[in-house]
Structures are given as C-alpha cells and as structure tokens.
Amino acid sequence: xxxxxxxxxxxxxxxxxxxxxxxxxxxxxxxxxxxxxxxxxxxxxxxxxxxxxxxxxxxxxxxxxxxxxxxxxxxxxxxxxxxxxxxxxxxxxxxxxxxxxxxxxxxxxxxxxxxxxxxxxxxxxxxxxxxxxxxxxxxxxxxxxxxxxxxxxxxxxxxxxxxxxxxxxxxxxxxxxxxxxxxxxxxxxxxxxxxxxxxxxxxxxxxxxxxxxxxxxxxxxxxxxxxxxxxxxxxxxxxxxxxxxxxxxxxxxxxxxxxxxxxxxxxxxxxxxxxxxxxxxxxxxxxxxxxxxxxxxxxxxxxxxxxxxxxxxxxxxxxxxxxxxxxxxxxxxxxxxxxxxxxxxxxxxxxxxxxxxxxxxxxxxxxxxxxxxxxxxxxxxxxxxxxxxxxxxxxxxxxxxxxxxxxxxxxxxxxxxxxxxxxxxxxxxxxxxxxxxxxxxxxxxxxxxxxxxxxxxxxxxxxxxxxxxxxxxxxxxxxxxxxxxxxxxxxx
Amino acid sequence: xxxxxxxxxxxxxxxxxxxxxxxxxxxxxxxxxxxxxxxxxxxxxxxxxxxxxxxxxxxxxxxxxxxxxxxxxxxxxxxxxxxxxxxxxxxxxxxxxxxxxxxxxxxxxxxxxxxxxxxxxxxxxxxxxxxxxxxxxxxxxxxxxxxxxxxxxxxxxxxxxxxx
Numbered sequence: 001x002x003x004x005x006x007x008x009x010x011x012x013x014x015x016x017x018x019x020x021x022x023x024x025x026x027x028x029x030x031x032x033x034x035x036x037x038x039x040x041x042x043x044x045x046x047x048x049x050x051x052x053x054x055x056x057x058x059x060x061x062x063x064x065x066x067x068x069x070x071x072x073x074x075x076x077x078x079x080x081x082x083x084x085x086x087x088x089x090x091x092x093x094x095x096x097x098x099x100x101x102x103x104x105x106x107x108x109x110x111x112x113x114x115x116x117x118x119x120x121x122x123x124x125x126x127x128x129x130x131x132x133x134x135x136x137x138x139x140x141x142x143x144x145x146x147x148x149x150x151x152x153x154x155x156x157x158x159x160x161x162x163x164x165x166x167x168x169x170x171x172x173x174x175x176x177x178x179x180x181x182x183x184x185x186x187x188x189x190x191x192x193x194x195x196x197x198x199x200x201x202x203x204x205x206x207x208x209x210x211x212x213x214x215x216x217x218x219x220x221x222x223x224x225x226x227x228x229x230x231x232x233x234x235x236x237x238x239x240x241x242x243x244x245x246x247x248x249x250x251x252x253x254x255x256x257x258x259x260x261x262x263x264x265x266x267x268x269x270x271x272x273x274x275x276x277x278x279x280x281x282x283x284x285x286x287x288x289x290x291x292x293x294x295x296x297x298x299x300x301x302x303x304x305x306x307x308x309x310x311x312x313x314x315x316x317x318x319x320x321x322x323x324x325x326x327x328x329x330x331x332x333x334x335x336x337x338x339x340x341x342x343x344x345x346x347x348x349x350x351x352x353x354x355x356x357x358x359x360x361x362x363x364x365x366x367x368x369x370x371x372x373x374x375x376x377x378x379x380x381x382x383x384x385x386x387x388x389x390x391x392x393x394x395x396x397x398x399x400x401x402x403x404x405x406x407x408x409x410x411x412x413x414x415x416x417x418x419x420x421x422x423x424x425x426x427x428x429x430x431x432x433x434x435x436x437x438x439x440x441x442x443x444x445x446x447x448x449x450x451x452x453x454x455x456x457x458x459x460x461x462x463x464x465x466x467x468x469x470x471x472x473x474x475x476x477x478x479x480x481x482x483x484x485x486x487x488x489x490x491x492x
Numbered sequence: 493x494x495x496x497x498x499x500x501x502x503x504x505x506x507x508x509x510x511x512x513x514x515x516x517x518x519x520x521x522x523x524x525x526x527x528x529x530x531x532x533x534x535x536x537x538x539x540x541x542x543x544x545x546x547x548x549x550x551x552x553x554x555x556x557x558x559x560x561x562x563x564x565x566x567x568x569x570x571x572x573x574x575x576x577x578x579x580x581x582x583x584x585x586x587x588x589x590x591x592x593x594x595x596x597x598x599x600x601x602x603x604x605x606x607x608x609x610x611x612x613x614x615x616x617x618x619x620x621x622x623x624x625x626x627x628x629x630x631x632x633x634x635x636x637x638x639x640x641x642x643x644x645x646x647x648x649x650x651x652x653x654x655x656x
Contacts, residue, residue, distance in 0.1 A: 009632065020639065027646075074632050110650040117643050124636055136633050140640040147647035185607040207603045210596060 005070070012068060012075050012127075015057040015085060016120050019092075022053015023116035030109025042108040043100045050096045050112045054089045054119070061086050073129040073191040079490035084126040084257050087343055091250040091350065092119040094465065098354045099242030101459040104152040111151055115246060118144035122254035129265060131180045131190040134258055138176070138222065142169045145251060148243040149235050161231075161238025168221060168231040176218025182211035183266070192266035199269045204281055208270060212283045215262065216290065222255040224313075225290050225320040226297040236313035241360050244309065245353030248316055249346035256323055256342045263287070264330050271330055273417055287328045288421055294321030295428040302435045306367050311435060312352055315391060318432060319345055325425055326406040329413035336487050337409045341402035343483065344390070344476055348399055351387040351469040355380050358458040358466070367439065372448025377456040379463055381443050386470040390477065392436040393429055398476035403429060405484075498538055505531040516571040518564045522557065529553045543622055 010017075026049045034042045067078040095115055105111055121140035128134055146169065150162025184190055186207055187198035199208065220228040236244050263283055272282015279285060298318030305311040323345070326338030356365070358380055359373075374381040390399035407425060410418045476483055508527035515521045533548040626634055 006631075013632075071629070071632060107650045107653070110646055114643070114646065114650075117639065117646075120639070121636075132630070132633050133636065136636050136640065140636060140643065143640060143647065144643055147643070147651065150651060153651070205603060205606050206599050207606055210599050 008068070009070055009075065012070055012077050015060045015064075015089075016123050018056040018060055019053050019089070019116055019120050019123065022050055022056065023113035023120070025053065026050045026116065027109040027113040030112075034109075039103070039106070039108070040101070043102075043112075046108050046112045047096045047100050050116055051093050053116060054093045054096075057123075058086050058089045061089070069129075071130075073193060074133050076127055076129050080487075081127045083487065083490045084253065084339070085123045087253060087346075088119055088122045088126065088250055091246075091253070091346060092116060094350060094354075094469065095242060095246040095250065097461065097465045098245060098350070098357060101462050102240065102242055102357060102360070104154070104240040107151075111148075114144050114148055114151075118148070118246070119250065122250060125254045125258050128258075129192040129261065131183065131192070131195075131262075131266075134262065135173075135177060135180060138255075138258070139173060141251060141254065142173070142222070145243075145247055148246065149239040151243060152240040155238070155240075157234075157238035158240060159238075161234045165231045165235045168228075172218050172221030172228065175214045175221075179211045179214025179216075179218060182207060182214065186211065192262065195266045196268045199267065204270060204272070209281065212267065212270065212286060216283065216286050219255065219259040219262070220290055223252060223259060223320050223323070224317055225324060226294040226317055227290075229294070229298070229317045229320075232317060233310045233313040236316070237307055237309045237365075241353055241357035245350045245357065248312070248353060249350040252316075252320075252349075253342050253346050256327075256338065260327050260335055260338060263327060264335065273414060284328050284330060287324050288418070291321045291324035291328055292421060292424055294318060294324065295425055296321075299428040299431045299435075302432070305435075307365050308356060308367055308370065308439060309353075309365060311367070311439065312349070312356075315432060315435070316349065318428060319349075319391070322403060322406060322425055322429070325410045325418070325421055328421065329410040329418060331409065331413045332491060334406070334409035334413055336484070336491055337402075337405035339487050340480070340484055341406050344398035344402045344473070347469060347476075348387045348390040348397075348473055351383060351466060351473065352391065354462070354466050354469070355384045355387065358462050359456065367442055369449075370439065370442040371446040373443040373456075375448060376454070377458065379467065380456070380458060383466045383470045384443060385440060386473055388436045388440055390473045392433045394433075396474070396477045398473045398480070401477060401480040405480075494538055498535065501531040501534040501538075505535070516574070518569045518572070519561065522560045522564060525560070526553050526557050529557065543619065 026046050029049055030042055030046050034045055037045075061082045064077065064082060065079075069076050092115055096112055099111070099115075118141055121137045121144060124133065124137040125141060128137070146162055146166045149165050150159050152158035180190075183195055186205065187195045189195050189198060217228060221231070224232040235247060239247065267283050270282050271284050272280045273284055294317050298314050298316070298321060302311050302314035302318065305314060323338055323341055326334045326341060359370075359377075373384075386397065390397035393399045393403040395401075403425075407422050410425075411422050505528055508524045508531065512521045512524040512528065515524060529548060529552040533545045533553065536548060537545040
C-alpha cells in the first residue's frame with residue numbers, strides 16, 4: 001500500500017464523523033449553556049441536537065452511492081452496509097426521543113452523547129470486513145453499553161446489572177479475540193475475504209474448529225444467545241429503561257449483521273451442514289445447536305417470569321434463536337430474511353421497552369401491577385398490544401412476516417436439511433404466544449388494583465413516538481415488500 | 493537461549509497472574525500485576541518487538557501501575573472479604589476450564605504445523621516503520637481506539653460523579 005487516500009477515507013467516514021460531532025455538540029451544549037436549566041429543558045435541547053446529528057448522518061448515507069473498499073477491507077461501503085447504518089441512525093433517534101421524559105439521571109449530556117457514540121461504533125461495525133476493526137468497534141460498542149446499563153446511579157440493580165454485563169462481556173471478548181487470533185494464525189490475514197480465500201480447501205483443520213467455536217462463543221454473548229445469555233435478564237431488568245430499549249434493539253441489529261458477515265464471508269468454505277442425519281462438521285452445526293438451545297431455553301424460561309422486563313429478556317433470547325436459524329441457512333435469501341427479521345424485531349422490542357419506560361414513574365415492573373392498564377392508559381396499552389403481538393408473530397404484524405420469511409428460507413436452504421430446526425422454531429413460537437398473551441391478559445382483562453385506578457399521564461412526545469412505532473409495525477406487517485424490496489435491492 | 497528465557501518469563505508471568513488472584517490485599521495484587529506486565533514485556537522483546545516491549549514497560553508497568561497504587565492508597569482499601577463461591581463453580585467451572593485448556597493444548601501441539609509464520613521484528617524496527625503502520629495502514633483502528641478511550645473517560649466521569 002503506497003499511496004493512502006486520506007480524502008477517500010474522510011469521505012467514507014463522513015456519516016460517522018457527523019454523528020460524533022453531534023455527540024460532542026450535545027455534550028458541550030449541555031455542560032455550558034444549559035447547565036443551570038431544568039432537567040426537562042436540558043433533555044429536550046440535548047435530544048434536538050442529537051437528532052440533528054443522526055439526521056445529518058442519514059442524509060450523508062442517503063446521498064452516497066456505489067461500492068467502495070478502503071484499506072484492505074477495513075472500511076467497506078455498499079448499499080447493504082448503508083441500509084444497516086441508516087437503520088442504526090434511525091434507531092438512535094428513537095432511543096433518544098424515548099429517553100426525553102426520563103428521570104433516572106442528572107447527567108443528560110453524557111447520557112445522550114453515549115447513545116450517539118454507541119451508534120458510531122455500530123456504524124463502524126456494520127461497515128467493515130476486517131477482524132481488527134470488528135474487534136475494536138465491538139469493544140467500543142460494549143463499553144458504551146456497559147456505561148449505559150449502569151447509568152442509573154440511584155438504583156442498586158442498575159449497578160449490579162452493569163457489573164455482571166461487564167464481567168461476562170470481558171470474558172466473551174477474550175474468547176472472541178482468541179478465536180480471531182487463531183484465524184489469523186491459520187490464514188495470515190485479518191481481512192474476511194482473504195481469510196475465506198486462504199481457507200479454501202474442503203478439509204477442516206481441528207484448529208479452525210477451535211477458532212469457529214471461540215468466535216461463536218464471543219458473538220453469542222453479544223447477541224445474547226443461550227447458553228451465553230446469563231447477562232441478559234439482569235441487564236434488561238436493572239438498566240434504566242431507555243438504555244434497555246437501546247441494548248435490546250440497536251445493538252442486536254449491528255451484532256447480528258457483523259456475525260453474519262464474519263460467518264458467511266470469512267468462513268464461507270467451512271460451513272458444513274447440520275442436517276438431521278447428514279451431519280458434517282463446520283460452523284453451521286455450531287450455530288444450529290446454539291439456535292436450538294436459545295429457542296428452547298428462552299421461550300420456556302420466559303413462561304416462569306413475573307417481571308415484565310425479565311420476560312422480555314428471555315423472549316429476546318428466544319428471538320436470537322430464530323435469527324440464528326436464518327444464519328444457519330446461510331444463503332443470500334436467508335440473510336435478507338434475517339435482516340428483515342432483526343429490523344422489525346428491534347422496532348417491536350424498543351417499542352415494548354418504551355411503553356414500560358412510560359410506566360416507570362408508576363413503578364410498574366411486576367406483571368401483577370399491569371392489571372387493568374387498558375383503563376388507566378388506553379393509548380399505551382394499545383401500543384403494547386401491537387408490539388407484543390408482533391413479537392409473538394401474529395399476522396398481519398411485522399413480526400409474523402419476519403418469522404415467516406426466516407422459517408421458509410431456512411427450510412429451502414440445502415433442500416430441507418434444517419427441517420428439524422424449523423419444526424422446533426414453530427413449536428417454540430407457539431409456546432411464546434402463551435407468555436405474551438399472559439401480559440396482554442393482565443393489561444386488558446384483569447381489573448385494576450383498588451389503590452391504582454387513576455389514569456396514567458405520559459408526556460405527549462413519548463406517546464407520539466410510540467404511536468409512530470406501532471403504526472410502523474402495522475405498516476411493515478401489511479406491506480412487508482416496502483422494506484424487503486429495499487433490502488433486496490441493496491443486496492444485489 | 494531464547495527458549496530458556498521464554499520458559500523462565502512465561503512461568504513468572506503465570507505465577508504473577510495466579511498470585512494476583514490469590515492475594516487478599518489490593519496492594520499485593522497490584523504489585524503482582526507489575527510482575528505480569530514486566531515479564532510480558534520480556535516476552536515481547538524475545539519476539540523481536542523492541543518498541544512494544546519498551547512501551548509496555550513505560551506505559552503499563554510505569555504509568556498505569558503507579559496510578560493503580562495511588563488509587564488503592566487514596567481509597568485506603570483494606571483486605572477483601574472472601575466468599576466461598578458457588579458450588580456450581582467448583583463442580584462444573586474448574587473441571588470445565590481444565591478440560592478446555594487440555595483440549596486446546598492438545599489441538600495446538602498436534603496441529604502447530606498449520607500455523608503460518610508471524611513476522612514481527614523484521615519490518616517493524618524503527619519508530620519510522622511503526623509510525624508508518626500506525627498512521628497509514630492502521631489509521632482507522634487507531635482513530636476509532638482514540639474515540640473508545642474518550643468514551644471510557646466520559647463514562648468514568650459520569651459514573652464517579654456525585655448525584656445531587
């Protein structure tokens with residue numbers, strides 16, 4: 001590499017730079033001009049600047065076109081990465097808007113800028129095919145998420161959750177780095193394309209298998225797949241609600257996308273197969289096992305939960321299993337289905353946490369305290385209704401089509417060899433309907449408790465954002481081709 | 493000669509790490525961390541990475557460890573209270589770790605031929621070479637890391653500041 005085009009690098013990283021500038025501006029304004037203002041003013045002004053940064057990044061992404069690869073695959077820009085990056089910026093806007101009315105912290109500027117910085121990390125993660133940058137941005141993302149989890153300093157649960165998340169995350173980073181170093185040792189390259197080329201042969205080295213298992217463990221922690229899920233229930237329950245919403249949505253999108261990139265691009269030759277009686281070793285088998293365990297454990301453990309957030313956490317583990325099913329199929333169509341699934345899942349999960357965030361002031365977390373919510377807050381209840389049914393996969397909501405496409409593509413791939421996994425997925429999603437409906441029963445059927453009968457007031461902005469998200473879930477369910485076409489075009 | 497030095501300092505490194513975990517008083521743990529860091533620096537030197545070794549000694553064994561000891565002394569941290577740990581850890585954790593280590597060691601030893609050759613010392617000798625790598629080939633990871641460190645500072649301040 002003789003001449004390095006710094007200008008090209010600058011142009012490719014403009015969206016990230018815009019977002020980082022937005023974060024700095026938010027922080028500076030909050031610490032200087034707005035220092036002595038009321039909490040609500042600070043949050044509103046901060047959210048406005050943060051949203052400006054996100055919108056600028058989205059505009060820059062929308063204006064860019066074509067394909068480009070810089071620094072040996074370190075920075076990759078194509079329509080697909082831009083689509084993911086735009087979705088990440090959009091989710092950052094939603095996360096910022098949903099946290100405007102919260103009361104858990106006095107450090108408004110730091111909080112909002114951390115959300116933006118985490119998004120910067122995820123954008124780098126989505127736009128790279130280089131193990132070094134993947135690891136650095138993954139650590140960058142995790143570090144921001146640890147801090148966001150522990151941001152509510154008045155709550156012991158938040159600190160405990162952050163510590164657990166940090167310790168488990170540190171372990172998983174160790175595994176991931178070990179796996180990556182083995183890959184480098186075997187192929188002499190950290191570029192995914194070159195790794196795939198160097199691994200070319202059909203024979204599978206035992207060292208490569210060790211590397212695959214370690215990489216899957218590392219990413220399995222990030223996407224909260226069982227049996228690497230131990231941090232998730234505590235983090236989802238203990239973290240401040242807007243942070244939990246952000247962790248449950250945006251970070252899933254970025255982690256799943258890069259997981260799929262590493263597996264499908266970097267280890268393309270080492271896939272193997274996971275057919276019921278036609279098993280051959282490779283990463284598909286490992287993913288299939290993790291997917292099956294996640295689906296079973298997530299959905300069965302969710303039944304026993306009494307806290308709504310823990311329930312959502314276990315259901316997220318189950319959903320990670322379904323998404324891994326799309327990865328195990330490893331075809332272009334299944335990747336398309338996986339991206340559709342993860343985007344719609346993120347929307348519904350963030351919405352569900354948004355509703356819980358609105359109820360936070362009322363101290364609602366236990367399933368029991370949701371009793372009769374439909375009479376106290378009809379709009380919020382309806383939004384929750386839409387989000388939960390979408391998570392359960394009821395037509396005509398977005399979640400149904402996500403599941404449908406993933407299952408169909410998984411079935412089609414390799415002439416039906418993943419049938420056992422698809423059947424398991426269908427059975428466990430029937431189980432999931434039970435616990436989602438349990439929450440809805442509390443909201444719609446059960447009478448409110450005597451001492452909590454008055455209406456719940458939520459800020460207009462919060463309600464409006466939730467309604468827009470619910471409308472999007474319905475729209476993407478009624479017209480899934482809107483998003484699917486976009487993803488399809490981006491992949492070609 | 494190389495191999496002998498590698499074994500001596502490798503063993504010292506592992507012993508330091510174990511001592512770090514077993515010591516009750518934070519100061520003792522911090523001092524064992526210095527042993528770990530310094531022996532790692534020697535291992536880097538054996539691989540031919542002089543700059544990395546020097547940076548390791550200056551940054552880790554020097555600056556960061558001094559900060560560690562300062563903080564521990566300022567906080568006046570006493571010796572830690574031990575819990576016995578969960579039964580699960582003893583039943584599954586230790587055998588699991590042992591099995592994993594055994595498996596990995598076996599795979600490494602039996603398949604070490606399939607690893608490529610790493611060249612560290614040959615083209616990374618002078619500071620000029622290093623800066624070429626750092627500011628040209630690896631410019632992007634370098635910049636991303638700098639933002640990462642900024643986040644760490646931001647988070648540390650936000651988490652440590654008093655809530656009024």
